[in-house]
Amino acid sequence: MTQGPPRELPVFDSSLLHLVARLVPVGDREEWGRAWQAELWHMRHPRHKGGRPSRRGIADLAAGLVLDGWWLRVESWRRKFSGTAFLCLSTLFSLNVLSGLGILLLESSWRFGTAPLAADFQDCLVASPLVLLVALMTNSNRHLEQSTRRGLRLSLRFFFFAQVAEVLLLAFLLSASLCLPIHRTFPNISDLLQMLCFVCLALMSLRWAIRDQEQRCKQCLRSLTKPTRIGRPSHNLLEWNGMELMCKNGHGQLSVPEIETSWCQSSEWIDLNVA
Ligand SMILES: [Zn+2]
Known part of the structure; x- marks a missing residue:
């Protein structure tokens, strides 16, 4: 049937x-x-x-x-x-917006006014280039960019400056939200504490931003994946010893040496997508 x-x-x-x-x-x-x-x-x-x-x-x-x-x-x-520059900048932007809203809420309950906030912002603006210089000077792994094209270098730099601006703003907003509530009672201590917090937070976040920049694909700006340990520490002077990371879209490979040697002093980007 x-x-x-x-x-x-x-x-x-x-x-x-x-x-x-x-x-x-x-x-x-x-x-x-x-x-x-x-x-x-x-x-x-x-x-x-x-x-x-x-x-x-x-x-x-x-x-x-x-x-x-x-x-x-x-x-x-x-x-x-996942791992894109857009997601990184959007997340930082969202954190900045949340921190700004936090300061507005604190202001409504502690009434510290906008004048100390503006003064602290000016101080942080002056201190930012110095903090950035210290973060760049103390960075150990400087990446070689000879293999990247001009247009790609521009997008890399634009992303780096946008990321640096966002992390510095976040460091300022977090330090202000931590210290401004005591500004009316202890104005001098609050200013000093705010600057200290800003410098510490900015240094930490800038070191993260620089490291994040190094470990991104130089074409699509995605975070590199598949970290693989290559070589042995005992063969440092004669063979390659370090970490290799790949772009998941197959654009290239980053080799990061474990220890700087005379023949291998910095990370090296190998472009696998050259026609
Ligand atoms: Zn890529």
Whole structure:
């Protein structure tokens, strides 16, 4: 005995499937739709005659469908933006906005006024180039850029300056939010403490920014992945000893020496995408 053609899904199921399919990335949408259509059809048409799906079963499957579609969307965003310069700058920008909102909240409760904030900002603006100079001078791994093209060098520098500006602003906002509440009671101590906090935070965040810059692809500016230890410490003078990192898009490879030697003094970027 042959079975008839499969019956249609109820309106709720087909509407939910259609709606959630918009969340799913285009490349996965067709296969995802077929898989979930089959799941829903089996739930609505059980083998046993008279068997009906329970409300809890319908709700569980609907929740699973939505979560699966959402997970695929989040995963595609993660693959697309993970390690990118855009994500780095956006995260720093969000932290700056949150810190600024924190200062506004503190001001509304402690009433320290905007004058000390502006004075501290001017002091930090003067101190910033010195802090940046110290961070650059104390950085041990200076990267060689001879292999990168002019346009790429410009985008690297733009990203570096944007990152430095954002981390310095974040260091100022965090130091101000820590010290300004005591400004009305101890103005001098508050100013001194704020500058100390700013210098410490700025040095730490600038060292992170410089290290982050070094360990990015010189073409797509993504963070390099797959750190691999190469060589042995006992062979430092005769063989390569250090860490190698790759761009996940295959643009190049960064070799970072463990110890600076006369023939290998700094990190080296090898462009694998040269035509
Ligand atoms: Zn790359």
